Amino acid sequence: MAVKIALPKGRLLRKTAALLQKANWRLDEYHSSMGFYRPKSARFPDLLIRVFHEKDIPIQIAMGNYDLGICGLDWVEELLVKYPSSDVVKVKDLIYGKGSLYAAASMPQDLRQNGTPLRIASEYPNLAESFALKQRMSRFSVFPVWGAAEAYPPENADMALLSAGSAADITGYGIKPFDRVLDFSTFLIANRPRWESKKLDKIAASIFDVLSEAAKSTAEKKDAFSSPLPPRIKAKGVKTDTVRLALPDGHQQQQTVELLNKAGIKIEDYPSSTGNRRPRIGIDGVAVKVIRPQDMPLQVANGNFDLAVTGRDWLADHLAQFPSSPVKEILDLKLRRVRLVAVVSRELPIDDPGDLLRFSAGRGEPFRLASEYVNIADKYARENHLGHYRVIPTWGATEAFLPDDADLLIENTETGRTIARHNLKIIETLFESTACLIGSAGSVTDAKKSRIIESIVSRLQKAVGTN
């Protein structure tokens, strides 16, 4: 059986590509962030290589879908802290891509007290929970965010657990680190049974051979923290009658700005070249924060924002997880029109959802659904009566999962071209998603606040109408 390796895209791609070039792997297409995610090595022609988001790699190794993987130790620990018996071996520290996980907040002060739960925003929910338990926080809640954890304290979370190169980077965000939870670097990891069967030696050795011993500096980090206790923060600045609006970061920014302009709403420093997540808006009584659209429904449900611009896809995923959530769509902004589709490999004898049940019932293994929309995928499996199924959470580049590592994807697509290019076919369109304005049902009782909200909605409505 061919050996399979999972390589990272994103932040580790460049240095991993350099390492493998030094190891004479002669890869054909592992250099750009776009692509087919299926490079080939001239040195190891039988080696099966796939490119995944770094976060997905430890899970793929633990499941035994891949024998070897390269990713940050932070994501390995995020898996192991929750599932310590996972079949993952940390084979070798590859030294590059170093960083640390810091606990940070706005102001230090003791908060180990009963009453309202301490809110922790993090891309690492398992490590955040473990941190809270070790600190013996009596009551806490974890906001698992897709990104921008640093933007949450102090108004929307009491602390964040986030990765950075150094404590100084965190201070640069305007929050204060008070504990270093984990130091990490890039690791070669392996599936335990495969590693013990020794079939991976040749490939691993090709990497070990080019690792320079000199690079193994074990300089201890010396961040001094006054107290490992998480600080208690009082939300400052935002008055209770202020309308809190969340705007998306990433590629939705440009279209959002155009719509706001059309509605006559001025906004400064958005999109921001300096990474400013609190741009100023030209309406009195409104405060803006820029976060990931994926995280907005949960934040609105928790009353952290009154209005948010996100996708209907993310609202649907939130409602699939929490059916009684108070979040609702207020206005369709008719931007970024995509379809949410169920996708399978063209090789499979499945043409419509009716075939799924027959296919999944006829085989011994569980049916595997991979998706960024974990809750929509779970609901889809339930509604299609897939008896024994698994949902594999992914962080993008989901096409790489078919056909080997999943049977079906729930994906968004604008044109369907990427799907066709990967030899996949759409078997069903779940719904059409556009950007929309969301809010919380019946949460606003303040008269001044609801007047401002009404005015924003009606200005946006007019702008959308002229589209």
Place this chain on the structure above:
Amino acid sequence: MKIQRCKGMRDMSPQAMAVFRRMVGTCRDTFVKWGYREVRTPTIEYMHLFTSAGTLTPGMLGKVYSFLDWDGWSGERVVLRPDGTIPVARLYTENMQGLARLFYTMNMFTFESGEGNRERWQCGAELIGAGSAVADAELMALSMEIVKKLGLRGVELRLSHAGLIKALLSRLKLTDEEQHRMFDSILDGDTTLLAKASRKSPELADMLLPLLSLKGQTVDFLQKQRALLCRSIPEIRAPLDDFLKTVAVLDNLGMKYQINIASGAGFEYYTGMIFQLFTGKEKIGGGGRYDALIDAMGGGDVPASGLAIYLDRLMDRIKKGNVMSPAAQRILVKASSGISVGVAFKVADALRQGGCIAEIDLDGREADWTLEVKSTGTMTLFNRAKKQKTAVGSVDAVLKLVGGKSGG
């Protein structure tokens, strides 16, 4: 596709359930006779009920089944109950005051790797509102009575004291966090951390290690050491006297026990006396005093202690004969061909009223006792063992023939 039961979970067969019911019945009867009243708490509780400092060790919290409920958008988790005492203490805090004797039969969920049981059943009792040595002794006497009624021989009662352990640890000059961790590791039955820490201070090590590894000694040893110990560790006076007081009550009751200060118990909420029941190397039950728990839940300064009997561990140790009552006679009722099934139902009903188990024949098999019914006045009783066939004219006659004697 083969459907299998979930890993770490177990089924109970009719035979196992019969043993289980008898065990629970024995516990129930004993609890009720001692004045305890039954309660039941929900399977799902908020996680923060268990995370508050001083309730469960982090080691145990790491094995709790926790998840977001369908309305859990706040990010706060709920758990499958990992422990019985904490929810009962919550129930008391919400609804009761004064002295309460409560008991329960409930299942607890904690993750165990491999084939270990992830769902465990317990019969437990909580004695809330009493802080005396007599209350401690009551729980121990009650536990031993249950064990005896279940027919277990050679059960060892091992004693320790959380206050004593904490007082000893306080001499090691540890930070709060280190002390917490050390206490946890001792409760988890691990003394390596302690041995490491006490190496720093040899004079303390000389005193601590013998005390903590004190096994099987009688109370005389502690009594003789009392003056010396109190002089070098003043904090030890109160817990030591508390311990000696309870032990004196046990002596008074003629109960046998072993002192084993460093024996594991796993619950951080213990503040005083800790006791454990062992048969051989297996722990089958235990309990202790948890005076700070009700206060931590906002229920005020209420002393409390409790016990639990581990039903799963007992299941395999209890001989069927010890727990099976002589079962009612089982009779298979057959309608003769051409006879209305209503007659058979009527006869079966009368047999049940007479204290028998009456099964309606569905598949034509044979049983130890089979009754063929032509009418309520014309029946034939077959005894399989004796190959005997008797014509009977009434249900009373059947009951008489079947009697209390075994059919096979």
